[in-house]
Amino acid sequence: MAMTPVRIRLLWHPQPQFAGYLLAQHERLGEPRGVAIECVPLRFDLGPIEAVLSGDVAMAVASPAHILESGRAAELVMLLAIQQSSALVYPARRSAGIGAPRDLAGRRIGVWPGREDLELRWMLHRHGLGEGAWVPVAMGDTVAGLVGAAVDCAQMTVYHEVHQLEAAAGGLGDFALFRAADVDAWLLKDGLVARRDWVAAHPAETQAVVDAVLAGWTMAFRREEATLPLCEALRPDMSRAEHRAQLRDIRSLAMTGATLAQGLGYPDRLHMQRACRAMAELEGVRVCDPDGLVDERFWASAPAASRSAAW
Secondary structure, three states, X not given: OOOEEEEEEOOOOOOHHHHHHHHHHHOOOOHHHOEEEEEEOOOOOOOHHHHXXXXXXXXXXXXXXXXXXXXXXXXXXXXXXXXXXXXXEEEEEHHHOOOOHHHHOOOEEEEOOOOOOHHHHHHHHHOOOOOOOOEEEEOOOHHHHHHOOOOOEEOEEOOOHHHXXXXXXXXXXXXXXXXXXXXXXXXXXXEEEEEHHHHHHOHHHHHHXXXXXXXXXXXXXXXXXXXXXHHHHHOOOOOHHHHHHHHHHHHHHHOOOHHHHOOOOOOOHHHHHHHHHHHHHHHOOOOOOHHHHEOOHHHHHOOHHHOOOOO
C-alpha cells in the first residue's frame, strides 16, 4: 500500500508531553490506513501555526490562542485536545517580596518567545495588572532566568519546567506558584490543529491521523513502562524518573474536564470560547464563531476504545 506522509509539528522537543503522537509515528499506527506519521520538533524561526499555514506540515500541536492570534483563524480547525486543563504555572520568589500576583507590578516576568503569554496576560489583567504594569522578558529557558534572578517570575509547565526548578533550587519552598485558574483565566495549551482546506481535501487521511493519535495516547496511558523507552531514546538528556513524572503529569491534565464527560481527546469548544474571551477582554478582538473553529467529527468517528476515560 502506498503511504501518504503526514507531518505533525510539535511545540517542543520530543518528550512525554507528546507521547501519543510519538507512539503514533514509531508504532506506525497510521499505516494500516495508508498514512505515515512524522513528528517534527519545534523551530524557533517558524511557529506551529505558521508551519501549518505555510504547508511545511499538515498538522501541529498548538493552542486555541495560537489559532486566534494568527490573524487567520478562519483557515484553521482544532481536531483534538488531549490535555483538558491549563498546564501552566507562574513561580515567583517569596524572598523577593512577592507573595501575591499583585506584587508583580513593575516586575520582570520570563515568557517564552512567540506570543505564548495570553494566559499570563489574562491572569494579571484579572488581578488588576494591565499592559505596561509589568515587564515581559522573552527567554527560551525560563528556569535559568528565574534561578539566575534575570526575572522575578516566569511561566512554566507543571510537567517539565517546575520539576527542573525544584531540582535547580533545591526545593520549591521559596516560591509562590500562581495559577490562572484561581481567577478563571486558564487556557488550554496543547491541541491538534490543521488547515481547514487540507482537512476538506484529505478526510480519510485526517481520520487516519486522529485514530492513530488517539490509539497512541491510549497506549501511552495504559502501558507506561512500554512507553518510557521510546521517550528516553528520543530525549536521552532526561532520566527515566523525569520521563515517568512528565507522562504522569500529562495523564493528570488529561483526566479532567471533557475527558471525563466525553472521552480522551474530545475537542471541547469550551477551550476556543475561553481563548476568545481572553482576546476580547485584553484586546477587544472578537471572533464571530469560535465554535466553528472546532471540528469534532473525526474524534466522534474514531474507535470507541481509543476515546475512553478508563485507562
